[in-house]
Amino acid sequence: QVQLVQSGSEVKRTGSSVRVSCTASGGTFSTYAFSWVRQAPGQGLEWMGAIIPITATTNYAQKFQGRVTISADVSTSTSYMALSSLRSEDTAVYYCARSIEMATMANFDYWGQGTLVTVSS
Amino acid sequence: DIQLTQSPSFLSASVGDRVTITCRASQGIRSYLAWYQQKPGKAPKLLIYAVSTLQSGVPSRFSGSESGTEFTLTISGLQPEDFATYYCQQFHNSPFTFGPGTKVDIK
Numbered sequence: 001q002v003q004l005v006q007s008g009s010e011v012k013r014t015g016s017s018v019r020v021s022c023t024a025s026g027g028t029f030s031t032y033a034f035s036w037v038r039q040a041p042g043q044g045l046e047w048m049g050a051i052i053p054i055t056a057t058t059n060y061a062q063k064f065q066g067r068v069t070i071s072a073d074v075s076t077s078t079s080y081m082a083l084s085s086l087r088s089e090d091t092a093v094y095y096c097a098r099s100i101e102m103a104t105m106a107n108f109d110y111w112g113q114g115t116l117v118t119v120s121s
Numbered sequence: 122d123i124q125l126t127q128s129p130s131f132l133s134a135s136v137g138d139r140v141t142i143t144c145r146a147s148q149g150i151r152s153y154l155a156w157y158q159q160k161p162g163k164a165p166k167l168l169i170y171a172v173s174t175l176q177s178g179v180p181s182r183f184s185g186s187e188s189g190t191e192f193t194l195t196i197s198g199l200q201p202e203d204f205a206t207y208y209c210q211q212f213h214n215s216p217f218t219f220g221p222g223t224k225v226d227i228k
Binding site: 035037044045046047050059061062063095097100104105106107108109111112113114 | 122153165167170171210219
């Protein structure tokens with residue numbers, strides 16, 4: 001069965017960067033799209049961007065353009081999300097999610113367990 | 122960006138009740154709408170995609186429909202495990218925005 005396993009919690013200083021990993025098992029990694037979604041404490045879900053590993057095609061939310069980089073390593077079935085210039089408002093649980101449909105990057109059928117990133121000064 | 126609004130934001134219901142949650146899009150999104158269920162401390166779970174297609178393994182008491190830019194998630198016969206927060210998400214345009222959520226609580 002498909003599993004997405006994310007890296008552990010992080011505590012970062014304001015202005016620094018963080019990289020979260022998401023390793024997939026039980027499926028064909030390169031033929032799906034993977035998105036990153038975050039959820040601030042007590043808040044709703046926010047889509048940040050996505051990647052199609054087989055083509056390295058990325059799609060970022062304008063809000064995060066220039067600060068987020070989503071990448072993928074097909075050889076290890078791992079997607080990465082790097083976020084720079086961290087501020088307190090970036091404190092959130094970050095999820096990776098697999099799309100049912102590669103071309104549209106739509107419909108997230110499998111999710112990672114979430115990674116808490118805490119940003120403080 | 123396409124804005125999604127959900128109503129109600131909170132509802133209190135009893136086991137066995139029929140529950141309806143509405144999601145409205147700020148512009149046309151065709152059939153690019155999905156519904157997720159999230160329980161505290163857990164990742165969201167895909168319930169329905171393409172407006173009305175039930176994800177594999179999801180009970181048939183969940184259903185989805187649309188009328189123009191208004192989309193509806195219906196739970197026919199609420200079960201104890203259905204108390205959670207529900208989100209809609211559109212995939213018509215990037216960014217793939219979520220609605221603000223509807224929390225379903227026990228009456």
